[in-house]
Amino acid sequence: MNNVTLGRTGITVPQNAFGALPIQRVTTDEAVALLRRAYEGGMRYFDTARAYTDSEVKMGIAFSGMREKVIIATKTTATTAEGVRQDLQTSLANLQTDYIDLYQLHNVAQCYAPGDGTGVYEYLLEAKEQGLIRHIGVTAHKIEVAFECVRSGLYETMQFPFSYLTGKRELELLHACEEADMGFIVMKGMAGGLITRSDAAMAFMAQHPAALPIWGIQRESELDEWLSYMDETPEMTPEIAAYIEGERAELVGDFCRGCGYCLPCPVDIRINDCARMSLMVRRSPSAGWLTPEWQQEMAKIEDCLHCGQCASRCPYELDTPALLEKNLADYRNIIAGKVQV
DSSP: OOEEEOBTTOOEEESOEEEOSGGGGSOHHHHHHHHHHHHHTTOOEEEOOTTSTTHHHHHHHHTTTOGGGSEEEEEEOOOSHHHHHHHHHHHHHHTTOSOEEEEEEOSOSSOOOTTSSSOHHHHHHHHHHTTSEEEEEEEOSSHHHHHHHHHHTOOSEEEEEOSTTOOHHHHHHHHHHHHTTBEEEEEOTTGGGTOOOHHHHHHHHHTOTTEEEEEEOOSHHHHHHHHHTTTSOOOOOHHHHHHHHHHHHHHOSSOOOOOOTTOOOTTOOOHHHHTTHHHHHHHSOGGGGSSHHHHHHHHGGGGOOOOSHHHHHOTTOOOHHHHHHHHHHHHHHHHTTSSOO
16 A cells, blocks of 8 residues: 655554544444544544534544544634634544644635735644644535646645546646645545446556545445555556446546535425436436336426526536436436336
């Protein structure tokens, strides 16, 4: 397993990190067991956020008494100095620590900078001087905002979606971070569940030694898979390369990544699932997506108000209502037996 150094932070960890968003869906005991087992298996970098309900609390319990042995990163969606201050105090309490290794502004819509009137960056510097945070990072979904943050020189790390399905512009962002001595942290390394072979995902990441992927882990079987790569990291074989090329041919383009930033929907459509149903029903066991419950969820698309809220929030600037309609038509053809999956 390669080690990754996150730019000028100097943080060096295995290229195999734990994304703690999914542990909000399991019990505290299950989450604590997963986190501790991840550490025992060699993972050292653990990523969470205030927005992930009780994820921070579970992480705090898991690493109580062993704080110096792990790197903890968390995030705030606050857009004011006071909001960031409150979030940071909550995170410190939840995580049972007196410092955060990497504190990130979460899914920013702008590059926060000194003098912009928000006081956000000024407070981050103050918190760093006080020792409450050790490094300042940022996460983004809109790539031009991400490039602006890199060019600013203000941030020590960038977290951005990156996988073998992403394109040339994302690769340029990674290289820009390397040139700026800025750590590059990967979210959505499995493209929101569309990538189904972890060995292919890991082999791709290994080709980019500056990238640190944080894998969303919810189940012991998932953790076992990632930990198995600590000793035998997948390599980019001709078979895997050919598989990835086939995946790119099928999936690259205007598809929903499932990030959920389009939500909430005024008529309660589960947009982040319904807008990519055609892909999910073909790329995972289809029976789970064809239940009466999911048929009811998909039928809600007929109630779409075409208000444009989802499209305006989409970081990838997709025509979300059109994607919903397309997926509903395909789904009904599958249910009717007109299309085989």
